[in-house]
Amino acid sequence: MKLEEWPFRVELQPDELLSSFLIRNAHAHGTTPYLFMNYFWPGRALWDRDCDRSADWEWLCEVSELAGVSTEVLATSTLIPFRQSLGSTSLYGDTSLLLSASVYHRTRRRHGLQFCPECLSNHLSWFRRIWRLGFVLYCPEHGIPLMDCCPACGSPVIPHRSLRLDARYCHQCDSCLHNTMTENSCSERLLDLQKLLLNNLLTPSTAEHIGPFHGTALFAAIRSLLSVLTVRISYAAIRDAFNLPETAWLPHDRLQFEHARWPERFLLLELLSVWISDWPASFHLGAEAAGLSQKTFARLRQPKGLREEIQRLKPGSSRNRRYEPKVFDEELLRLKRVDRKAYRKLRAKRLLALALLK
Ligand SMILES: [Zn+2]
Numbered sequence: 001m002k003l004e005e006w007p008f009r010v011e012l013q014p015d016e017l018l019s020s021f022l023i024r025n026a027h028a029h030g031t032t033p034y035l036f037m038n039y040f041w042p043g044r045a046l047w048d049r050d051c052d053r054s055a056d057w058e059w060l061c062e063v064s065e066l067a068g069v070s071t072e073v074l075a076t077s078t079l080i081p082f083r084q085s086l087g088s089t090s091l092y093g094d095t096s097l098l099l100s101a102s103v104y105h106r107t108r109r110r111h112g113l114q115f116c117p118e119c120l121s122n123h124l125s126w127f128r129r130i131w132r133l134g135f136v137l138y139c140p141e142h143g144i145p146l147m148d149c150c151p152a153c154g155s156p157v158i159p160h161r162s163l164r165l166d167a168r169y170c171h172q173c174d175s176c177l178h179n180t181m182t183e184n185s186c187s188e189r190l191l192d193l194q195k196l197l198l199n200n201l202l203t204p205s206t207a208e209h210i211g212p213f214h215g216t217a218l219f220a221a222i223r224s225l226l227s228v229l230t231v232r233i234s235y236a237a238i239r240d241a242f243n244l245p246e247t248a249w250l251p252h253d254r255l256q257f258e259h260a261r262w263p264e265r266f267l268l269l270e271l272l273s274v275w276i277s278d279w280p281a282s283f284h285l286g287a288e289a290a291g292l293s294q295k296t297f298a299r300l301r302q303p304k305g306l307r308e309e310i311q312r313l314k315p316g317s318s319r320n321r322r323y324e325p326k327v328f329d330e331e332l333l334r335l336k337r338v339d340r341k342a343y344r345k346l347r348a349k350r351l352l353a354l355a356l357l358k
């Protein structure tokens, strides 16, 4: 059966997410995304999953006919091309570096979609694909920090559930997502890292390398290094080794980058950018400070270039899998928070003891 094109269809915008495109089409037809999609695909629970992440080709062909956009172009509005470059095509589990929405029935349990209030200030605006990427902290156009929740109630952003026919209002409390004042400051270092990673994702053939890493290998390497940084003790030791400014935050147990909120990702990427800044010397400086071994990386992806450096680390004991910190432990971290003087004294004592052992 030939499907009729939607009468009031809207145009797919640059870098627009498929979900955003469908939402705007629904609104253009004066109805909610739920009713709109249910009319064309009765009984198909399209909003009960992350349709940007896992749209199937057959369904995209049907949307293509209705929306007047070729299936190939429509496919580029999904996150599937990103997932291929980021090295994960499995339909299950999280994709490296892609923010997890954690869909649970009609809701999203995690803050998986960011937005730029300035970009949304125009009523014709749309949600961008790059807002789903964990390493994207700033709007490339406006240079301001992205937000990952409603500024009024803190809910995750779920545009298809907005109470109005305007996706720029919080589905939970109806507050404006646009017209929000955000800090104007941004870290130049992190903005540079973001640019470089985005280039490696969007235009890999002309993108710069970081050390020996480029394209998919670059994403595999930084994801493995981020796994190391989400371990409290490693984070604290490496941060200390590079004399980064004080922060009260430390990763909590089992923190995963794809689940982290904006401020947490900022701190993780800030440290990552320094750790890889002078590859491989900076990597070894951090690894030494945190007592990392080959064992630390055993379950992590090791693209070429990272593997060689890991092989230069000490093997690590296979019997005792837990890393026993020689300098940084919970006691030292506690002292760092409550008594700086005692912290420095104990730290110096341990470093000296280590130096004498060598
Ligand atoms: Zn913007």
Ligand SMILES: [Zn+2]
Pocket: 150, 151, 152, 153, 154, 155, 170, 171, 172, 173, 174, 175
């Ligand atoms: Zn809200």
